[in-house]
Amino acid sequence: MDFGLTAEQSAFKKSVFDFAKKELVVGSSEPKTMRERDKASSFFREGFEKCAAFGILGLPVPERYGGLERDVVDCALAMQALGRGCPDSGLLFTICSHVLTCEIPILLFGSEAQKQRYLPRMVTGEIIGCHAMSEPEAGSDAFSLTATAERRGDHFVLNGQKTFISNAPVADVFLVFATTNRAKGWAGVTGFLVERGTKGLSVGKPLDKMGLKTSPTGEVTLEDVEVPVDAVLGKVGQGSAIFNAEMEWERSCLFAIHLGAMERQLDDTIRYAQDRKQFGQPIGGFQAVSHKIADMKVRIELAELVLLKVAWMKSRGVRAPLESAISKLFVSESFVQSSLDAIQIRGGYGFMSEYEVERDLRDAIGSRIYSGTNEIQKNIIASLLGL
Amino acid sequence: MTTQQILLQYFGDKSAKAKNLAEGDSLLERGLLDSMAIVKLIAFIEERFGVVLGDDEFDPDNFETVDAIAKLIEQKSAAAS
Numbered sequence A: 001m002d003f004g005l006t007a008e009q010s011a012f013k014k015s016v017f018d019f020a021k022k023e024l025v026v027g028s029s030e031p032k033t034m035r036e037r038d039k040a041s042s043f044f045r046e047g048f049e050k051c052a053a054f055g056i057l058g059l060p061v062p063e064r065y066g067g068l069e070r071d072v073v074d075c076a077l078a079m080q081a082l083g084r085g086c087p088d089s090g091l092l093f094t095i096c097s098h099v100l101t102c103e104i105p106i107l108l109f110g111s112e113a114q115k116q117r118y119l120p121r122m123v124t125g126e127i128i129g130c131h132a133m134s135e136p137e138a139g140s141d142a143f144s145l146t147a148t149a150e151r152r153g154d155h156f157v158l159n160g161q162k163t164f165i166s167n168a169p170v171a172d173v174f175l176v177f178a179t180t181n182r183a184k185g186w187a188g189v190t191g192f193l194v195e196r197g198t199k200g201l202s203v204g205k206p207l208d209k210m211g212l213k214t215s216p217t218g219e220v221t222l223e224d225v226e227v228p229v230d231a232v233l234g235k236v237g238q239g240s241a242i243f244n245a246e247m248e249w250e251r252s253c254l255f256a257i258h259l260g261a262m263e264r265q266l267d268d269t270i271r272y273a274q275d276r277k278q279f280g281q282p283i284g285g286f287q288a289v290s291h292k293i294a295d296m297k298v299r300i301e302l303a304e305l306v307l308l309k310v311a312w313m314k315s316r317g318v319r320a321p322l323e324s325a326i327s328k329l330f331v332s333e334s335f336v337q338s339s340l341d342a343i344q345i346r347g348g349y350g351f352m353s354e355y356e357v358e359r360d361l362r363d364a365i366g367s368r369i370y371s372g373t374n375e376i377q378k379n380i381i382a383s384l385l386g387l
Numbered sequence B: 001m002t003t004q005q006i007l008l009q010y011f012g013d014k015s016a017k018a019k020n021l022a023e024g025d026s027l028l029e030r031g032l033l034d035s036m037a038i039v040k041l042i043a044f045i046e047e048r049f050g051v052v053l054g055d056d057e058f059d060p061d062n063f064e065t066v067d068a069i070a071k072l073i074e075q076k077s078a079a080a081s
């Protein structure tokens, strides 16, 4: 057993962190600062493009499609480094949605023609991807979706409504899930690649959210959308397989950005506890404060272990449904609790937006909901334990 | 025990709905394979038969019946050996 990173992995992680610190904090055009972008719910397109130029958008994509061809562990390490160096969790969330919920399904299930058509342009950021599964009446029970795909000759006709779709307002390619046969339940769910501009596909205005404000989210409506048969991703009825495969990627790599954010919080909080004085001494000298910081560190250590274990398993081709559910649950709960602790340690300053500590809490809450709510993760864990 | 018998026993242990299940019966129609049950079944197959199923093999056609699952397992075992 070896818990260490190789020299190459450490150097790669550091290079991503240095890039994030230098390029992903302040933009060159309005709104420039993170606080301004958060207030304006503004997508940091410049940051997205810089990530494309650095190779982030093509991390897991083979070199022949323009990617860096890194394994899951390297992807998780890169996401962790981004989370630590870049305060714009919304930008990173958008990147993860693009890479993990659209590129990865195409990579794992796409035909060669689909890979050629989409991956090179997704890697360069020329086109943005999204993943449209959730519906107004089908959230946790995702496979009960009602969007339909009816085969008519050499094409399918899609109808339905999708909601809470990350990237939808800026997306060019939509991975849409619809059922070809409702009676078959999960076995009728099928993925389709639908391009912006296709007649009948429309996107609502961005939804206003509590956190991750710089990641645009929207509703997608499908009204008699005609797509050719070769828009099917994988095979008809393979939608649940696509969804499950991509969820394992998401539950390791996406949550690595939150792990990185927790590390950033810890660095800042230690500094604050050393500098801030009350009763004639640094507040870090009060056990009530230092123990919170110790708890933050413990959470990071354990979150990193479980998250990298999932990434390591996946990099060896081992399925990790149990471990990825545990990781998603633990990292997100840790992120919420550490965000609360970071605020509490700063007292009133933590509560004021100006000091940019409360934003992490707003961003963290969503992590208990997306990628399957934490209640659903517990159901999965219990179920895999035979209950 | 044959692969089919092992699978029939697996379903029998999991649910009363598997009573009198035959190798060619549709598992979906019998209500034996919902989206969670399939994740558990795959974990069982990988552990019990020592095969690793690729993401793209997680296909409803491969899990239609006990016979279909057995065929998949046997193909995987043959390819591995």
Ligand SMILES: Cc1cc2nc3c(=O)[nH]c(=O)nc-3n(C[C@H](O)[C@H](O)[C@H](O)COP(=O)(O)OP(=O)(O)OC[C@H]3O[C@@H](n4cnc5c(N)ncnc54)[C@H](O)[C@@H]3O)c2cc1C
Residues within 6 Å of the ligand: A097, A130, A131, A132, A133, A134, A136, A138, A139, A140, A141, A163, A164, A165, A166, A167, A212, A217, A366, A369, A370, A371, A372, A373, A374, A375, A376, A379
């Ligand atoms: C920031 C953000 C981004 C998102 N991005 C996307 C995206 O890109 N694409 C996409 O398709 N979806 C996306 N979603 C949607 C997300 O997947 C759903 O919100 C999530 O699956 C929960 O569904 P729901 O909101 O309908 O809640 P519901 O399913 O209605 O759940 C409500 C509550 O009931 C609980 N609950 C439900 N069923 C059970 C059960 N069986 N046992 C115990 N408790 C249960 C839930 O845990 C929750 O607490 C996003 C959501 C958020 C917040």
